[in-house]
Amino acid sequence: MAILLAKSPLSDIAEKVEAGERLSFEDGVRLYQTNDILALGKLADTVNRRKNGDVVYFVQNHRITPTNVCAFHCNFCSFRRNGNEPDAFVRTPEQIIDHVGRLFSERTREFHIVGGLVPDLDVEYYADIIRELKDHYPNVHVKAFTAVEIDYMAQISNMDWRTTLEILRKAGLDALPGGGAEIFHPEVRRKICPEKVDGDGWLEIHGIAHELGIKTNATMLYGHIETLEQRVDHLLRLREQQDKTGGFVTYIPLAFHPENNNLGRVKKLDWTTGFEDLKNLAIGRLLLDNFAHVKAYWISLTPRLAQVALSFGVSDVDGTVIEEEIYHAAGAKTEQGISRAELVHLVTTAGKTAVERDALYNHIAVN
16 A cells, blocks of 8 residues: 555555545545545555455345335435325335345345335324234344434424334334435525424434434435545545434435436536545545444445445445435336345455445355
8 A cells, every 4th residue: 555655645644544644625625626546546445454354244134115205305316206296105014024025035134125205194003014014023133214214203293302212122123224314415405304303413313313222324415516625524424423413324426317306407516426426435434433334235336336435434235225215216227136145246356355244244155
């Protein structure tokens, strides 16, 4: 690394990384400004190897979408429906069980559940979904409902966030996904998702989950109208929350997809490039020194770019997925699922060790 970075403008940051020092806001901005992608990747790989060696995790998981009906009108969303369209749906817990049963594999370790915000469904609807899944599949972890969904169901149910999370935990909730974070900066949030819980609220909900023993993930939506400084601010706020409550497991940067949504149409935004995607993964690894994992979400990136990302600080490639609906509504060209064998091949041919996990990163099998 010393030779690679000897004449790089990042040499002083490299010294900090080598010494295990925490990077600053200014460091983060400089990392985003650089075009030295190989140096950036090498730094991120160094940090990742300290934490995870050559291990890359994946999970056999199944995506479940209870509904595409949503009371909110986020400008980047291509998935929501008002409820009166022919393709609008709200699935009952029984319908979800029936649907899952048709596709379920005995090796599934995680249900990942996110969806819309239905105006007349309170926390009991969501708790019933978890109970039914736990009843039928007691050995599968349920990772369900973003902080935005938690906030909305709390409002509908006239409850606070803690009580809502306690009900879901009692029903069998094992973990929270990291969606709904978007960009924390209020100026951006006001323009792209003004109805959602604000950045402070998102962080507080995750903090309460951590206090209750519920592990969570975190995301950032990049590649739209945010500035580099606002990305760094977002990451450092995640890092600060992790210092306080310590319950984040994985960070997932999510590339904005511009098809079929107002933000893409009005701003005439283009797709992110592979260069930008790799940069966001690497910088996440460098700034979030207190996170165990950075995930390359292959649905968004493509499996091939996710494989390259394994040399840019990434230690997780998500999983088999089975059915993904939200990103595909925004124009994702990837498959809606991938086989276990393909994931293992993707990891091992990159010179890494593929480790199957569950939602809480317990080891299932080493390949």
